[in-house]
Amino acid sequence: MTRLDIRRIITKYINQEATPEEMTILYEWVKKGNNQEVFKKLVQADFLINYQNRSWETEEAFKQFLETIKEKESKKVRVFHLGKHVYKYAAAIILLVASSAYFILSKNSTSVLEPKLDSDQITLQLDNGEIISFDPDSDATVKSKTGKTVVSLVKGVLSQNNETNARPNAKKNVLRVPFGKSLSLTLQDGSVVRLNSGSTLIYPSSFVGVDKREVQLEGEAFFEVAKNPDQPFIVGTKNMYTQVFGTVFNISAYDEDSISEVVLVEGSVGIGGTDQTISGDVQMLKPSQRASSREGSGGLFVIEDVDVTPYISWTQGVLSFENEEMSEIIKRLQRQFNIKIVNKHERLGERRFTGMFDEEDLDRILRTIQAHTHFSYSKEGNTITITEPKKQ
Amino acid sequence: MDPKSYHNENYLVEQLKKGSEEAYGHLFKQYHRELCNYIAAITGDLEVSEDIAQQAFIKLWTNRDKLNIKENSLKKYLFKIAYNLFLDSKRKEKKEFQLLESLKQEAYLGMMETDASLFEERLKKVEAEIENLPEQCKIVFMLSKKEGLKYKEISEKLHISIKTVEVHMAKALKRLKAQLSLFF
Structure with missing residues (x-):
């Protein structure tokens, strides 16, 4: 590495032209000796090159500022940022829920879960047993054979129209999202459910005439529940149920994960074990709280305060890990990228990582983790094998 | 006060x-x-x-x-x-x-x-030094910094290799930094 080489790389980095390999080289270089100072001086020189004394609309900006803070004060709107997206939840309820295969609300419905997810298609099994499949990447409108149901997929959002109102005891629809995909679904009451990859949701075509809005989930989903105090919204999962009192939340409960969790973004929800009833022992969650239950904990929940952003970033296509064990990260990568990862480097599984990725490139994610710890990996077909680092 | x-x-x-x-x-x-x-x-x-x-x-x-x-x-x-x-x-x-x-x-x-007047002084220094860059180096530098072209676009426009662009850019930044060192 000559001095010219490294200067060339720093300059590229500053001009956002550096390749990942060059960034790795630079990262190693800057850790040595006085290099940090050299690097900073070059950054400062570049800053001066770019600096221009412009005039800005300060008065207009201040006016907008006053409007924004007044709005915030009057509505107490919670605003959080995810990249460029700004959410404002005034009345909706958002809930992130994750859970596994057996549903409390339909204990004998396990047979409904077959056939297993084995294609790249999103499948919707209608209440009459008919199965419709969709390519998640293109828009489509499909009419059921009976002609009574029209299902349309537009820009990744699925909605369903039934000619007649369903009877209260209508059978459920089963929506399956394959690994590597995600999908939004608008329910009949206007609630929106965003399903993460490898998740299944069971829901009725209509909530008309029932006293509770009940859905069942395996996997992970983000709920924006339409307010309706007369019809509580309930999400059932393997280990727990969540009753919504008007809210935004995320549930994660994959069968293969040892933890089921509910993260509340806005509103109010109650959490209970699967054998409890609504009138039973329900624990209330406040916004920015997470309830989690380990398998075999006998329905005990741990409730803690969290920053919700990492839990719901997947809804924006951002993969986020917050001090998570590599073994858990591997499970998530498998689901996200629909790939098999074999870890033969045992100690790595226990190491914890924090990171965020908004790019759907598995190689890049693995290389980034490699920059912090040593391991080797190889790819063959649809399987990635992680091994201890090769001795140099 | x-x-x-x-x-x-x-x-x-x-x-x-x-x-x-x-x-x-x-x-x-x-x-x-x-x-x-x-x-x-x-x-x-x-x-x-x-x-x-x-x-x-x-x-x-x-x-x-x-x-x-x-x-x-x-x-x-x-x-x-x-x-x-x-x-x-x-x-x-x-x-x-x-x-x-x-x-x-x-x-x-x-x-x-940094103090505002010192900052102004440095800005002027940088501007002057940009004018003093060698001909080809300056052309490449201006295309990148003032026109906002990517390295690849510059190489295509000037019919030179990307590597040459990289070298010019590194050289320019080094010279500008060298001028500033007097102040830092």
């Missing part, structure tokens, strides 16, 4: 904590332009810069109860919020090479803390 003047930072901070509209007005008057210029030099995007600056003021307001500002560090506090907002929007790089990004942040905050 009048203890009840907004030019007195302690008083200003006190009023900001109380949410005084007037105090925020003063804060805008004092720092908005400079903050926008500062972020624009980092992002290279005027719209994004205005947006980040606005979010920074709002964030300061939102956290006004918790404002814990040491003597004469209000400006640094505000600029730091803005820089962190910028980082959030580029989370990938932030997490990927945290060390490099935190060094960049130190470097930028260092710039913001």
